[in-house]
Amino acid sequence: xxxxxxxxxxxxxxxxxxxxxxxxxxxxxxxxxxxxxxxxxxxxxxxxxxxxxxxxxxxxxxxxxxxxxxxxxxxxxxxxxxxxxxxxxxxxxxxxxxxxxxxxxxxxxxxxxxxxxxxxxxxxxxxxxxxxxxxxxxxxxxxxxxxxxxxxxxxxxxxxxxxxxxxxxxxxxxxxxxxxxxxxxxxxxxxxxxxxxxxxxxxxxxxxxxxxxxxxxxxxxxxxxxxxxxxxxxxxxxxxxxxxxxxxx
Numbered sequence: 001x002x003x004x005x006x007x008x009x010x011x012x013x014x015x016x017x018x019x020x021x022x023x024x025x026x027x028x029x030x031x032x033x034x035x036x037x038x039x040x041x042x043x044x045x046x047x048x049x050x051x052x053x054x055x056x057x058x059x060x061x062x063x064x065x066x067x068x069x070x071x072x073x074x075x076x077x078x079x080x081x082x083x084x085x086x087x088x089x090x091x092x093x094x095x096x097x098x099x100x101x102x103x104x105x106x107x108x109x110x111x112x113x114x115x116x117x118x119x120x121x122x123x124x125x126x127x128x129x130x131x132x133x134x135x136x137x138x139x140x141x142x143x144x145x146x147x148x149x150x151x152x153x154x155x156x157x158x159x160x161x162x163x164x165x166x167x168x169x170x171x172x173x174x175x176x177x178x179x180x181x182x183x184x185x186x187x188x189x190x191x192x193x194x195x196x197x198x199x200x201x202x203x204x205x206x207x208x209x210x211x212x213x214x215x216x217x218x219x220x221x222x223x224x225x226x227x228x229x230x231x232x233x234x235x236x237x238x239x240x241x242x243x244x245x246x247x248x249x
Contacts, residue, residue: 048071048081048084049071049072050070050071050072050075050078051067051069051070051071051078051080052067052068052069052070052071053065053066053067053068053084053089054066054068054093056090056091062087063087063088063090064087064088064089064090064091064111065084065085065087065088065089065090066089066090066091066092066093067080067089067091067092067093067096068093068096069093069096069097070096070097070100070103073100073102074102075102075103076102076103076104076105076125077103077104077105077106078103078105078106078107079106079107080092080106080107080108080109080112081109082109082110082111083111088111089109089111089112090111090112090113090114091112091113091114091115091116092108092112092114092115092116092119093116093119094116094117094118094119094139095116095117095118095119095121096116096119097119097120097123098118098119098120098121098122098123099121099122099123100120100122100123101122101123101124101125102125103123103125103126104125104126104127104128104148105126105127105128105129106120106126106128106129107130108129108130108131108132109132110132110133110134111132111134112132112134112135113132113134113135113136114135115131115135115138115139115142116139117139117140117141117142117162118139118140118141118142118144119139119142120142120143120146121141121142121143121144121145122144122145122146123143123145123146124145124146124147124148125148126143126146126148126149127148127149127150129149129152130153131152131153131154131155132155133155133156133157134155134157135155135157135158136157136158136159137158137159137160137161137162138154138158138160138161138162138165139162139165140162140163140164140165140185141162141163141164141165141167142162142165142166143165143166143169144164144165144166144167144168145167145168145169146166146168146169147168147169147170147171148171149166149169149171149172150171150172150173150174151172151173151174151175151176152166152172152175152176153175153176154175154176154177154178154181155178156178156180156201157178157180158178158180158181159180159181159182159183160181160182160183160184160185161181161183161184161185161188162185162188163185163186163187163188163213164187164188164190165185165188165189166188166189166192167187167188167189167190167191167192168190168191168192169189169191169192169195170191170192170193170194171194172189172192172194172195173194173195173196173197174195174196174197174198174199174246175195175197175198175199176199176201176246177198177199177200177201178201178202179200179201179202179203179206181210182210182211183210183211183212183213184210184211184212184213184216184219185213186213186214186215186216187213187214187215187216188213188216188219189216189218189219190215190216190217190218191218192218192219193218195218195219195222196222196223197222197223197225198219198222198223198224198225199225199227199239199246200224200225200226200227201227202226202227203226203227204224204226207224207226223237224237225237225238225239225248226238226239227239227240228240228249231249232249236248236249
């Protein structure tokens with residue numbers, strides 16, 4: 001009888017021990033599992049074939065991407081996608097394409113609303129770029145040293161053009177400037193020696209209210225054309241769009 005009781009007690013202790021071990025193993029496995037809906041795989045993918053990207057976050061949630069650089073420095077033409085990993089490409093990082101001297105053309109999607117300082121600094125071969133309509137500021141040094149740039153259209157939502165933004169754009173001949181711009185900082189168009197035509201979307205009265213900083217002689221000495229949908233009779237310095245391109249009256 002004693003042997004039977006001892007055997008029963010031993011079996012109970014063994015069963016309890018196995019249960020504790022099983023529970024411990026289960027807790028250990030649970031604690032090492034990845035949380036649901038994690039973004040670890042997305043965070044690791046920062047580069048594409050041609051470009052480097054950095055995630056943009058709001059409240060610790062990835063809401064889009066920023067272009068942070070050119071992967072292949074031998075490229076001459078670059079098209080930035082509107083989306084990367086199904087999220088919008090929203091910004092060009094400060095200095096992203098700085099000193100990419102072989103770059104001749106770049107296409108930006110309308111999803112981009114911010115272009116950082118020095119983004120295209122020293123892109124001496126850049127001849128063509130169309131800025132997205134959502135951009136609201138041209139930061140300082142953005143196109144500094146883009147000596148092959150011939151013309152530029154400033155988007156209609158831009159309110160300011162920063163310090164030295166276009167310094168040394170020695171091939172720049174014309175610019176379309178919207179009346180939304182309220183200030184052009186010092187040196188913005190310094191040494192733009194060929195700039196002779198400014199197509200302004202506002203009136204002469206609007207232009208006179210525009211704050212233009214020092215050393216923007218090229219901008220001030222160029223011929224200012226004011227926008228008019230109908231041919232005016234009082235002056236020859238007006239322009240309009242004809243089939244999507246600039247036409248002087």
